[in-house]
Amino acid sequence: MRTASSARSRWSLRTLGLGYLALLLLAPLLLIFYRTFEHGLAPPLEAITSPDGLHALKLSLLMVAIAVPLNTIFGVGCALLLVRHKWKGNAVIDAIINLPFAISPVVIGLSLFLLYGTKGWLGPTLSEVGIEILFSVPGMVLASIFVSLPFVVRETVPILQEIGTEQEQAASTLGANAWQTFWRVTLPAIRWGVAYGVVLSTARVLGEFGAVSIVSGSRSGETETLPLFVQKQFDNFNFAGAYGASVLLALLALTTLLAMNVLKRKEDA
């Protein structure tokens, strides 16, 4: 009796969970794919391979290429600081790192605007020495770093806590200095956490809209990333272009996830 009823409740829970996911996540995504290729491959392909489309793709990849490595180095260092060097300021650092999760990206964009704008704190000074942050690539990179900053830290901290310090201590008794211990013992032990953080950061940077939208000025062919491109095509009733770029974005994100799964499976085998 008990097993029968628990089996029934398990099945109804499963159905409920899958149904929820299908309705809220899968259905809209599948619809985008359907709409994109409704009239064949040509229209979306044309939109994406247009000069503006290609530039948007390149710019999005550039954001990933700059923001993700920086956040990875910072994230691992910061996680080590939080876990291995206990002091009172850690709680404050921990809270600050979570800010990008808590604050709306639009607000992040606005705050950068206030800091680097023509009337901002740093804007005029930087402008004098010839550095323009707003409405150009540097501002967009700053926004991308800001929104994706917590991922590597958050994924690495629990793993560092779990592995403890004994392996590192063992390495030091065997003659390894701090640098050798980090590369040979600590980093291999936390690599899957870091990799997962990298994947999440990449997806976040690729998809970021709000913050980048405000600081970039969204000029086609100049300061337009893929999500901004989607928005503009949509506003101009060029649905084929909007859907095509959306699918491209989704495929990029999926590739990142798949790449990690493949690596991980190879590791486990």
Added chain:
Amino acid sequence: MGITVEGASKRFGDFQALNDVSIEVPNGSLTALLGPSGSGKSTLLRAIAGLETLDGGRVLIDGEDVSKKPTQKREVGFVFQHYAAFKHMTVFENVAFGLKIRKWDKTKISARVHELLQLVQLDGLAERYPSQLSGGQRQRMALARALAVEPQVLLLDEPFGALDAKVRKDLRSWLRRLHDEMHVTTIFVTHDQEEAMDVAGQLVVMNEGRVEQSGGAADLYDHPANEFVMSFVGEVNRLGDRYVRPHDVSVFLDRDAGDEEAMVQRIVALGFEVRVELVLGDGTEVWAQLTRAELQKLELREGQIVYLRSSQAKSFSDETLVA
């Protein structure tokens, strides 16, 4: 390489882990740091390795003050209670770690690692990962890893603490044989007095961050410096302010002058030895350790009234022997 610790002190917040501790470990000896948990024995061992920094005092290895030297320069082999195996490396890579750090060439590393794996009886498991080994195998791997770099001293922190009784016993005698062959100065930490006596030639008994007494096993057992050592090293009965070992309690059926009357409460046969639990007239519970032959001669039963004579009872309040 002898090890000397002079006046070592260490606090963790409000807790005084080490309180002016000095020990002398002769070159080539096998010494046990014995004490209950919280006695400071592990902290002392870790301070010798440089894994803890002392608040005061010095550590000397082979006469050289190493107090300021970082762990990686002290050339100590360290074995942790929970193995501290590098989980992402094979057994071979674990043992080779210290040699790679020292930039040995590949063929030399391979030869040395296989030699050590043979020594710890793990040859054939070189390509396994630590997760595929039993606890005893992991600890032997950890020992091979520590020995690979030919350390000046070998430090073991409760090395058998996480293993089951049978494996623990095997590894103990194995460690002793290993030490007889290699003669590397070895200190190991344990809370198990039987283990300490079984393995070590010299014992340092610690309690509440201080050294209570050090010496050979027989010396500590026969001439304990205080109540703590007497009760921690070996079994003991307390009779008022006197202490007596259970095997120094003799049981008689006839009364003699100075004998204490007692009632047999329980008789527990533990193989060759028999544990007779008794209660005195004032309610004090004591036990006597008899052989099977002695028990059969006395024909003891539970509830029987007997007379106890205790030779070798010690009293520490006035530092005299009460015979």
